[in-house]
Amino acid sequence: MCRPEHFTVSYTINPWMEPAKPTDTARALSQWQVLHDTYLALGHEVELIDPVEGLPDMVYTANGGFVIDGVAYGAKFRYRERGPEAPAFMAWFASHGFDVVDPVCVNEGEGDFLLAGDTILAGTGFRSTDDSHRELRDVFGKEVVSLTLVDPRFYHLDTAISVLDPVVGPGGVDRANIAYLPHAFDERSQRVLAERFPDAIRASDEDGAVFGLNSSSDGLNVVISPRATGFEAQLRERGYNPVLVDLSELLLGGGGIKCCTLELRGRA
Structure with missing residues (x-):
């Protein structure tokens, strides 16, 4: 996580950002x-x-x-x-014992890549490119399922899908449960x-519009x-336990709970 000490909206790169609308950093x-503190309590x-000063979106x-x-x-x-932001994050990974892979293709990390069981769901359409999905497959050696986003309000995959319990079943069978917003995707992706x-939860537009799916789950607490x-x-x-946290101020920059959370899975 990154404290939003420099948070403001001074430019527009998604439909949620309106520089003319005041933001309250405090x-x-x-x-x-x-x-x-909620994560610590859980x-x-x-x-x-x-x-880093001058990088107001680093909180995401x-x-x-x-x-x-x-x-x-x-x-x-x-x-x-x-x-x-990219070199700042890569420097942090390297200094904390992770093996860092320098990307060739445009991608925006876990904003567009979600681990569901042993499968990586990968978004494209607004930010990460199709080529990054192939690069992702080469790096991790896992199945990558490409999904195309079509609603500019939901420009990253983590705004339209929530992985609720990333569990791999017997024999590697994918048993992960997810929630998703159907109309955020093209017809092919909806079929996939x-x-x-x-058995996925299909969320409503009303809940999607408040970034309800931009959530974080440990398999029980969401x-x-x-x-x-x-x-x-x-x-x-x-049977899940919803834990309610209001990030309405950070939504002014186009981010929510999951945007503010990068999962660190295993350290070298």
Whole structure:
């Protein structure tokens, strides 16, 4: 995670960002701190990367890379405003014992790459390129399922899919459960999701519009926006424990709970 000490909206690279709308850095810090403390209360370990002045979106650490088994595949941002974040994250990975893979293709890390069981779901359409999916497959040697986003409000995969319990079943069979927002994807991707995850939660547009799916789950506790009331009810019906954390100030920059959270899976 990264404290939003420099958070503001001074440019526009997604439909949520309106520089003319005032932002409250102190409020963003306060809300972020609640998320940080919630993770600790749930028993998770949290590590911090230092914020860099002039990089207001660095708080959205999910975009900084993708980490499996101690290997960190670095980010290569589409927009120049976020470009300098990439070397900062790669330096952090290297100094904390991860094997760093320098990317060739444009990709925005765990914003577009989600591990579901032993399969990587990979988004494209607005930020990460198709070529990055092939690069991802070469780096990690796992199945990569490409999904195309078509609604500009949901420009990263983690705004339209939430992996609820990333479990691999007997014989490597993928038993991960997910929630997703169907209309955020093209028809082919909707068919793929329906076939691979027939028991998935299908979220409403109302819950998607408050970044309800931009959530973080440990398999039982699912940290979500308190405004995603329908999604909260769906989770309870399935036996999950929704944990409500308001990041409304950070939504002004186009990010939510998962955007502010990069999972570190295994250290070299």
